[in-house]
Amino acid sequence: DAGVTQSPTHLIKTRGQHVTLRCSPISGHKSVSWYQQVLGQGPQFIFQYYEKEERGRGNFPDRFSARQFPNYSSELNVNALLLGDSALYLCASSFVVYEQYFGPGTRLTVT
Amino acid sequence: QQQVKQSPQSLIVQKGGISIINCAYENTAFDYFPWYQQFPGKGPALLIAIRPDVSEKKEGRFTISFNKSAKQFSLHIMDSQPGDSATYFCAARSGGGSNYKLTFGKGTLLTVNP
Numbered sequence: 001d002a003g004v005t006q007s008p009t010h011l012i013k014t015r016g017q018h019v020t021l022r023c024s025p026i027s028g029h030k031s032v033s034w035y036q037q038v039l040g041q042g043p044q045f046i047f048q049y050y051e052k053e054e055r056g057r058g059n060f061p062d063r064f065s066a067r068q069f070p071n072y073s074s075e076l077n078v079n080a081l082l083l084g085d086s087a088l089y090l091c092a093s094s095f096v097v098y099e100q101y102f103g104p105g106t107r108l109t110v111t
Numbered sequence: 112q113q114q115v116k117q118s119p120q121s122l123i124v125q126k127g128g129i130s131i132i133n134c135a136y137e138n139t140a141f142d143y144f145p146w147y148q149q150f151p152g153k154g155p156a157l158l159i160a161i162r163p164d165v166s167e168k169k170e171g172r173f174t175i176s177f178n179k180s181a182k183q184f185s186l187h188i189m190d191s192q193p194g195d196s197a198t199y200f201c202a203a204r205s206g207g208g209s210n211y212k213l214t215f216g217k218g219t220l221l222t223v224n225p
Contacts, residue, residue, distance in 0.1 A: 004154075035213075038167075040218075041217055042215030042216055042217050043200070045213060045214070047214055048206075048210065050209040055209055056206060056210050056212050090154055092213075099157060099160070100155075100157070100217060102147070102154035105153075
């Protein structure tokens with residue numbers, strides 16, 4: 001069975017640019033969450049979407065936005081990139097309320 | 112504010128030994144406590160999880176012990192193997208209904224020497 005897939009794998013952007021990260025959940029999973037993992041730290045919650053509606057938002061600035069599509073895939077958008085946005089961005093999907101399964105992540109480097 | 116505190120930061124164990132990682136939480140609204148294993152360059156993989164109405168859960172060589180009154184839980188890896196060398200994260204779920212998020216500890220880098 002295919003797990004959570006994310007694209008691209010790696011991305012290099014310049015400060016001030018915009019980036020879009022994509023996630024496809026496990027088939028049958030309707031909830032997608034986004035996390036940011038800075039090197040050496042645990043993942044930090046950014047957004048949760050369920051049935052195409054935002055259900056939760058972490059402590060991130062408005063430069064971060066996301067959406068979920070009818071096929072339950074999701075995009076995370078970050079505007080006006082800062083050096084501090086460099087991190088591994090993880091997408092997690094879930095079917096039942098408790099278990100979240102993570103994708104391999106997108107490594108974003110902002111220069 | 113760090114809501115889930117994890118220790119130790121790093122751990123070195125000999126092959127065949129027991130690895131123990133501890134976590135403590137503050138928010139009594141947390142209702143589900145998973146552990147994740149992460150290898151370099153990979154996403155976290157769900158290892159084992161427990162709900163607060165259970166004091167212990169065992170799956171193979173991995174055991175979670177949960178102390179609700181102390182607001183602490185721990186991961187025990189029995190017969191540790193070099194392939195277990197990875198970073199381990201404890202987490203706690205908050206939310207209700209279809210709204211939820213995981214709060215993670217800072218991670219423990221486990222090295223199992225052959």
